[in-house]
Amino acid sequence: MDASSQRRPVDLATRSQRALALFSGTDLNPVPTWKSQHPTDSHRLNPDFRLIRDGYEIRIANGADALKRNTARLIERMYSSRGLFPYGQGESLDERDITVAACKGDHAVATLTLCLDVGKGLLADTLYRAEIDAARKNGGKVCEITRLAMDPEHSSxxxxxxxxxxxxxxxRLTYRVTDTFIEVHPRHAGFYRRMLGYQMVGPEKICPRVGAPAVLMHLCQRRLDHLVDLHAGRSDGESRTIYRMFQKRAELEELQRSLVASGPIQNQRRTSI
Structure with missing residues (x-):
């Protein structure tokens, strides 16, 4: 726990921030080249696309060099503050990886990266190739979430x-992936299960990229579709998942059409959890 967390009451948002430590960085054991069974279709994502959430601007950082540098500094700071292995942003990035950032003004306060199963495969193949290959062999189109970090001053x-x-x-809606994987610290697995619907599918191992324990978690995208349809837009106090803060399916599909269009769009949404 950092000093600032000790001075503040511990709320749900603060607890969620502690779970935002995925395993990424310089890959000490390079993944063997994997030729995806499902080559990624080429999609030009709208660089002007924005989601506005309670004053946070959610956007894609690809093509915005200053924002990409900003997210790299955020990741370096958040990972090093937890004693994790130095990050090494440049060596493990693929130009087809998609970085998402939440910004306050000109500063990235949270970020994650979507790695698609193209070219070199996934970072998680280093430890969990057998588990991920099982999805591939069943015809799955896999991806992983990595480089997830959030500034504790903006734990939202x-x-x-x-x-x-x-x-x-x-x-899901653009690249039509079927299976998402994520490596997390074992202490944080409960958060991803309760709040995001992930299930543990890989045993605890030491991640060579950060020198810390990891487990592999998986979310079938059909299950994700179900969770979104079940919880999106609910205002009652019974649903505590992140998906209650999503928009309804028809609105999401409309947003997706704007995401791959050439014109700018801003979408504002405010929902309490």
């Missing part, structure tokens, strides 16, 4: 939900 469900909603527009 609104920012996290906005990033996850944009990720859904990109991964």
């Amino acid at each position: 469900y609104e920012a996290l939900a906005g990033m996850m909603q944009l990720l859904y527009l990109v991964a």
Whole structure:
């Protein structure tokens, strides 16, 4: 726990921030080249696309060099503050990876990266190739979430939900992935299970990229579709998942059409959790 967390009451948003430590960085054990069974279709994502969530601007950082540098500094700071292995942004990025950022003004306060199964495969193949190959062999189109970090001064469900909603527009509705994987610290697995619907599918191992324990978690995108349809837009107190802060399916599909269009769009959404 950092000093600032010790001075503040611990709320749900603060607890969620502690779980935002995925395993990424310089790959000490390069993944063997994997030729995807499902080559990624070429999509030009709208660089002007924005989601506005409670004052946070959620956007895609690809093509915005200053924002990409900003997210790299954020990741370096958040990972090093937890004693994780130095990040090494440049060496492990693929130009087809898609970085999502939540910004306050000109500063990125949260970020994540979607890695598609193209070219070199996934970072998680290093430890969990067998588990991910099982999805591939069943015809799955796989991806992973990595480089997820959030500034504790902006530990916000609104920012996290906005990033996850944009990720859904990109991964599920645009690239039609079927299986999403994520490596997390074992202590954080409960958060991803309760709030995001992930299930643990890989045993605890030491991640060589950060020198810390990891487990592999998986979310079938058909299950994700069900969770979105079940919880999106609910205002009652019974649903505590991130997906209650999503928009309804018809609105998401409209946003996705704007995401791959050439014109600018801004979408504002405010939902309490």
